[in-house]
Amino acid sequence: MILKLKNRWQEFLLKRKIKKEHRVNRSKYSNIFLILVLVIFGAFSAYPLIMTASNAFKPLDELFLFPPRIFPRNVTFDNFRDLSELMAGSWIPFSRYFFNTIFITLLGTVGHVLIASMAAYPIAKYDFPGKKLLFALVVYSLMFAPQVTAIPNYIIISSIGLIDTPLAIILPAIASSIGFYLMKQFMEQIPMELIESAKIDGASEYRIFFTIVMPLVKPAWLTLVILLFQRLWVTDGGALLFSEELKPLSYALRQVATGSIERSGTVAAVSFIMMIVPIIFFVISQSKIVETFTHSGMK
Amino acid sequence: MEAVLETKKLSKWKVTIKKIKEHKHGYVLLAPYFILFFAFTVVPVFMSLGISFSYYNILETPKFIGFSNYLKLFLDDEVFIIALKNTLILAIVTGPVSYLAAFLFAWLINELKPKLRALMTVIFYIPSISGNAFLIWLIIFSGDMHGYANAFLMKWGFLDNPILWLKDPKYMLPVLIIVQLWLSLGVSFLAFIAGLQNVDKTLYEAGAIDGIKNRWQELWYITLPTMRPQLLFGAVMQITTSLAIAEVSIQLLGFPSTQYEGHTIVTHLIDYGTIRFDLGYASAIATVLFFIMIGANLLVRKILRKVGE
Numbered sequence: 001m002i003l004k005l006k007n008r009w010q011e012f013l014l015k016r017k018i019k020k021e022h023r024v025n026r027s028k029y030s031n032i033f034l035i036l037v038l039v040i041f042g043a044f045s046a047y048p049l050i051m052t053a054s055n056a057f058k059p060l061d062e063l064f065l066f067p068p069r070i071f072p073r074n075v076t077f078d079n080f081r082d083l084s085e086l087m088a089g090s091w092i093p094f095s096r097y098f099f100n101t102i103f104i105t106l107l108g109t110v111g112h113v114l115i116a117s118m119a120a121y122p123i124a125k126y127d128f129p130g131k132k133l134l135f136a137l138v139v140y141s142l143m144f145a146p147q148v149t150a151i152p153n154y155i156i157i158s159s160i161g162l163i164d165t166p167l168a169i170i171l172p173a174i175a176s177s178i179g180f181y182l183m184k185q186f187m188e189q190i191p192m193e194l195i196e197s198a199k200i201d202g203a204s205e206y207r208i209f210f211t212i213v214m215p216l217v218k219p220a221w222l223t224l225v226i227l228l229f230q231r232l233w234v235t236d237g238g239a240l241l242f243s244e245e246l247k248p249l250s251y252a253l254r255q256v257a258t259g260s261i262e263r264s265g266t267v268a269a270v271s272f273i274m275m276i277v278p279i280i281f282f283v284i285s286q287s288k289i290v291e292t293f294t295h296s297g298m299k
Numbered sequence: 300m301e302a303v304l305e306t307k308k309l310s311k312w313k314v315t316i317k318k319i320k321e322h323k324h325g326y327v328l329l330a331p332y333f334i335l336f337f338a339f340t341v342v343p344v345f346m347s348l349g350i351s352f353s354y355y356n357i358l359e360t361p362k363f364i365g366f367s368n369y370l371k372l373f374l375d376d377e378v379f380i381i382a383l384k385n386t387l388i389l390a391i392v393t394g395p396v397s398y399l400a401a402f403l404f405a406w407l408i409n410e411l412k413p414k415l416r417a418l419m420t421v422i423f424y425i426p427s428i429s430g431n432a433f434l435i436w437l438i439i440f441s442g443d444m445h446g447y448a449n450a451f452l453m454k455w456g457f458l459d460n461p462i463l464w465l466k467d468p469k470y471m472l473p474v475l476i477i478v479q480l481w482l483s484l485g486v487s488f489l490a491f492i493a494g495l496q497n498v499d500k501t502l503y504e505a506g507a508i509d510g511i512k513n514r515w516q517e518l519w520y521i522t523l524p525t526m527r528p529q530l531l532f533g534a535v536m537q538i539t540t541s542l543a544i545a546e547v548s549i550q551l552l553g554f555p556s557t558q559y560e561g562h563t564i565v566t567h568l569i570d571y572g573t574i575r576f577d578l579g580y581a582s583a584i585a586t587v588l589f590f591i592m593i594g595a596n597l598l599v600r601k602i603l604r605k606v607g608e
Contacts, residue, residue: 030514034407041404042422048481049425051447052435066450119332122325129315134333141340142535143596145543147565148589151350151572151581152343155357175335178486205324226428227486234430239573250431267434275429282428283421290420293486293493297528298535 052275055268056080063264079269086256086266092244094252101249104166105232108173112228113221116180117187121209124187125195135184139298141177154239168240169248173232179224185295186220187213219288226289230278250274344589351583356576368583379584381559382567385472386542389563390595392476394541397483401533404484405491406518420492427485433547436478440464440551471552471560478547483540487533494529498522523606530606534599542592545569564588 050070055063056079058072087094123131153172154163162168190213198208236251253270256263282289319326351368353361372379408419426432439447442463449461464470498521506521523530545565548554552561555570564584572581 034410038404038407038419042419045426045481045484046422048435048439049429049432052432055435064445066445066454068447115332115335119329122322122328126322126325128318128322128325134329137341138336140593143539144589144592145539145565147543147545147568148585148592149340149343149347151578151585152346153339155346156338156343171335172339175332175339177336177340180332209328230428230430254431264438271430271432271434275432278428278430279425282425286417286420290489290493290496293490293529294497296490296493296532298531299528
């Protein structure tokens, strides 16, 4: 009996040893160090955003208090009320700016997901003349910032008569290359047999794309959505939209926000509105988005 | 002989045409995207190059002036040299630091339990998607006693008088670097997290048997080589953004900033493109920036391919 127990114990020890050997050297000190690093830099990362959020709900007298309070003592919506009052003062109703941003963001994002996926599918799954060149061009385009092409873009947009229409913002955004790149990389893992068997069943290529491929790449949709969303949501229209009634929210909010430190509360309210939407979206869809980036690699 | 070659050529053509016909649907599907992509990315690069050799102000037709814009840019434009210097400083600091930070944090987070890992991912990533929330740094680095940085430093006795963080040339670039780093854990950070989660765990076991002694060896010999594709992708993202710093500089340091201390190639481009309307000159700036970005990317790619070899 005892011998049996002893044997079992030794077996257990051996197992534990093997288990421990799985991962090398993880000392207590390095764990403490790890936690310390994460806490310090996590605080650095989060503090400005927390202060933005809390300032948005602070009354004026608390805004300039030292040390700055993380949690306002008297939570107030005054800043948001001031903001809407300032907005009401302009001759374009606030809702109009809001609608413009929603319109641009929605159309641009949906258009991008659809059109970029349509192009990503043949490039990811088929071999045909020109495919390598097209993909190489997209990879090169990731290597320079969009500012490089801003001037010719303006000339092209104005020459096709799109200046001062929402399409001036939407069309270039739809052609964004990072979304196409990620979608193509993600589609590569779809097994070819699946597509072949659908073909044998008599489905056309377009049907396969819409009914088989698109549902399979849902995680990548979310990624394309957040990448484009964060770009379009904060667009101020720049030189491409000059009519006041076409200007997006970000432009209007910035007009309100520019000013001295007395407007700090309003600025915080504006920033809060602009940041909370993409953040919530990311928090909800995080795991799917990270999944997409598994296939982001370059060769 | 020639006839044989000819028919071979011909049949090659035929094969190509056959392939094109066979994949007709493919071309149809990719057409909308690539028409837009060519119109707003590929063609503009060449247009920019062409316009850079001209004098063009939108109202009159462009006048060809050869290399004048480039000569003026490098020999006669002191502000551009400042902008170039600042851009390179910013890129050399924020590029590698943000790249390493993105990897380091992704690596540390990877050790945590899933829920905590998700939370830390959110905390590190959201500054980059929070729109213009970076304006809070205007309050943090405000030049009066109410600025958080000044108030804390004065309270703890490091300072007697408030520092004009955003107006004093001594501090402007460092402040810009701090804010830019705060914003920098973006797409590449997510790519690294995903890459780390996907490293095959049995590789570590095999590595331990093969005599890998500590975490660092594990990192260098197993983790980094298996993640090389993500590392390359992340590098491209970080290099491109670190060379294009402008928006934060304009919003925090002003435009133009004190003694052009916050001036970068992109702000110089904005200056000539949207304010002075000297589009030829602005295009020359854009072309120089284009080659700097592509050059930096190709160089770093070459280096990264050697990781873990």
